Amino acid sequence: MNTDNLTTAGEELSSLEKVKQGLKDIFGQTTDLAVVSVHVGQYEGLLCYLTTMTSTDFITGKIVKELSLSEDKEQLSKEETFRELEDCHFSGLKHETLQNMEDSSNKMVLGYAAIFVDGLPLVLAVDVRSLSSRSVEEPTSQNVVRGPKEGFTESADTNMSLIRRRFNNVKLRFEKFELGYMTHTAVYIAYLDGEVEEHILEQVRERLNSAYIDSLFDSGRIEDLLHSKGKSMQLFPTICNSERPDAVCSYMINKRIAVIVDGSPFVLIVPSIFTDFFKSPEDEYQWFVIGSFARYLRYFAFILSLIVPGLYIAVTSYHQELIPSILLTSIAAQREGIPFPAGIEILLMEITFEILREAGTRMPRIVGQTISIVGALVLGEAAVQAGIVSNINVIVVSLTAISGFVAPIYTFGAKVRFFRFGMIILSSLIGLYGLVLGCCLLMVQLTRIESFGVPYLSLFSKWDKRRVT
Amino acid sequence: MNSLRSLYILMLCLSLMFMGTGCWDQVELNRASLITGMALEPGQNMKYRVTFETVNALETDPNKGGKGGTPTALYTKEGNSIAEATSRLNESLERMPLLAHIRVIIIDEKLAREGINQFMDVLQRNRYVREDVLVLVAKGYPASDFLKTVYARGQYASYKIQTQVETYRQVFGGIPRSHLYDIAQALLTEGRVLMLGAITISGDVEKSESLDAIKTVYPAAVVRTAGAAVFRGDKLIGYLSNEQTRMVMLASDYVSNTLFSLPGPGGKPTSPGAIGVQFYHMHSHMHVSMDGDKPIFKLHVEGDGKITSIDRNIKLTKIQGFNTVEQLTSDYVNEKMQETFTYVQKEFGVDVFGFGEHYYRYHFRKYKPLAKEWNTLFSRADLDVKSDFTLRRPDLKTQKIEKEGIGP
């Protein structure tokens, strides 16, 4: 087998014509393949690269120039010329010596230029990757008032550099994995050696290695793969993501592993626990009292957004005795003449709100304004005026909606929204009992989850040997 | 995969279960009617005649303003028990009655004289009726008349009565605590006598039933507090006036806020030169001992307040001035307390002050043999009142505005 391969490999590279033919076989008619005849020292050679992975400036400035310099050298053998190129001319660039066509083409896909020398069974692959990418900008989904304004970009190299420049520490490690049998996307894990628990690291490595997917365009896709296997479905996200390098670094200090996916500005953090979803890096940049206040406010908002609609239904249509009389008469006055029962009314408005939200996110930004006007004014105001829904209902739904967006991690808020419907249905069927059972179910679920062997929610985590923070 | 499928099946089962049956306990607010007040009277054909006050929620909403209708509608039902009358309410009412927000229960005088314990159980047992519902005795008028009076603020009668009684109790103390819960306590606790708030009406009830009655500055009829209704056991035996009630409540340490008007030097209440003292924190302590078979009660009243009016010339820049007023207050309170005490002893012969309860709690073993005859012992007891008042400040003026000489 091996020898066979070698001989065929030698065969492939025996002449430039064969190389050209080989490239054509592999890449077909693709237009971005550049095959340029060059002189390598005294010999004929080929420079092959994909124009889409590099820039002309780079090729002319770094590669062609060096190659032309090599022409001036005295008589050297092919082998020596090749070594000369490798050691002197391209020593500053990342390069590799390859021996067959398949490897070279795989490298070219990653942004290498392959240099063939006529009759020499060696290929010099030089990294000429230079891609245009978004520059480092302010993150869009996790904003802070006070704190660094840098956000991750789609380029994993940039992202890694953003992390590295915050850790001037030899202990910072990056490890590379390749996922997706169609896309060969680069996935990196970053961690602080010695800080992170070895068994967690081992699990992450194993799960990344055993992952079998066709493609990977965003880190959201591998969240499911990283989840603990064999567990029943989980209602809460156990993997946190962040767009902010400072946040990721502070997680890493707390013994976490960051997973960077090339092409995604969202860096995953494993293992994550419940409290991580309520932390914003800003909490640490200001006076601790204000920071903690903000954090507790988020917990409170989370609870509000979960139970307020359910509580409203339970209390107004099942347990009227629990409301103060004056408030009840006021609610009763508003509900007078409303055709729907409270449960249906809330469900109606919640779904309307969900549609509004979805439309708001997907709409082109210019149309977005129209949506908010139509949504807020026309739907809200007119529905109340027309006597289809009551004022208090609109208040409840908007309070819930606003509270739902307080969680700093968007994915978490999205899940909460989903539970809310469960709570609404439960409490419109059996009142407060249903609501409490629903809450119990969530609490049981929260305490049951373990993320990489770390309890997701444990109030006494300080005493737990397996603790993360 | 498997777990997901079982989840689907579970959800399907649950939703089928719910859809097949429905929401059992659901009472939609717009299909229910709040009952806010209840008036209990002896019935004509049956034992009881119960009048329910139901709220027309739309008319009580100050923002929407309503359509100018009455905020409440009254329904009267008869039954051999309160529960029966309540369950027959829907003979005339189209909505589900919600008992949870009853604010006032008004008991007719006649019923109260027969004894209230025979019908209270349904109210105490029912989990919807709040423990802090006011139970009041209608003095001089049929109980249902109180629910017929309408008010300018658009709120319903029982809301007005409740707020009025609570506020009056807080600022003056002239009405006893008479929550539903206090009845149970009074009937159960040794040595305590049941006292309920009494209300009466001044004005013409007939005219007050329509909304026209509140289109004048002077309401046609107004519900007025009338002190306390005193019970022996659970039967009404008489009334105490507002001032007497205040003294009784002061003795049992339920008053903290009140105003005393001390008469002028003439001695008569109308004589000029009256002094008004307002107290904010009042406390009283009891002490009970037995001298042979005659109980001796000691009462110590303390108070902290200010001078609100002074219609005679006492200089409040000097210590002496304050001392004089304090002394006058003490004398006044001691005298009034004695007066009330002897009045109660003579008229009712029941221990409304709660000396018996105090004796029971602190000297259980001595009280135990006397428990049965306590009220007799009370009638021949002596009261020794000591009071100790502190007046802190004179408000804005140092003395009555009066020329003292020529020039400043």
Place this chain on the structure above:
Amino acid sequence: MTLSKVNTVDTFTLQLVFLLSTSIIFGTPSVVPDSWLVGIVAFFPACLLIVIYSTMLALQEDRGLYPMLEKAWGKVIGKGFVLIYSTYFLYIAARNIRDMIELIMSTLLRMTPVPLLTTMFVLLIAYTVLGGLHAIARFASLILWLILFMLLTLAILLMFSSSIILEQMLPFLSKGMWPVVKSAFSFSIWFPYGEIIVFLVFQPQLGGAKGFRKITLYAFLSTCIILSLTDLIQIWTLGLEDKKYSVFALLDAARLINIANIITRMDAIIALIIIFGTLLKCTVFLLACTEGVARVFNREAKDFAFPLAVVAGAFSILVTRNSAEHVTEGLKYVIYTLHIPLQLLVPLLTLLLIRIRYRKGATT
């Protein structure tokens, strides 16, 4: 199932919530005037139970109740005892569910069919059981905060609505000490304190004899304090006299809250406490039961969670016809026919047998 140990604090909270949960509402018998004393009096003899249980554990290298029974009584009789204990735990769980449903039906709901409520609750219990002891312990710590927070809220609200009158706890000991002591011995030792025996089942995952002795002592002490305080709050608000007549005294106390007519009717808080607490308690019992049944029939404990939960639910409905029967059964028959034999006599005999056998083994 992993055999890693639950940490000490979680074990403590688990035991504390287990002890508190239903006894906060159904705990002390209200027939005795000074019921708050009962809990304190019962605490001391209850510590004897700790001594018995921890000695058993120490003799058996912390192997848990079921292996211990089998070792002491032999394979066949031992298995019989394991089954008896499992049934006992299941029965208590069923009774607790019934307690809770009674409270729910007299505070929150009227017409909703009880089987529906029970089914939902029981499914939740089974789901919690499947999470294993670690998850349950973490859940307990969550519940503990909730319960304590709610109790505190209750106390503060009562204070602000000036319902707390300290004088109402007088006259003190009006019937003497005897009824208190009697009620402590005939009731409070066995419920809630004696029920701690269920934790012997989980010892391999908990602290072992030493840990058990210490943690349980603290748990008993905290329970004693919290129960006495809640009892005092009930007496201070309702009065000795009125408390006697109420079905759920704490609930009646909560009904008295009224702050400026806005914060009123905190009944729901009590319902919450009881739902959370019962959920946890039943979960612990059911877990112990599944482990016992699994041991006897040589199957995975997890297979039994759902079926046994449903059985407990059915039990809870069928066990009695009305609340009077339920209470009488709980106060009289259960104590003399179940609690005393299974919490005291059988463990004592087991201890004796192990002692004898162990000594024999040592000499030969």
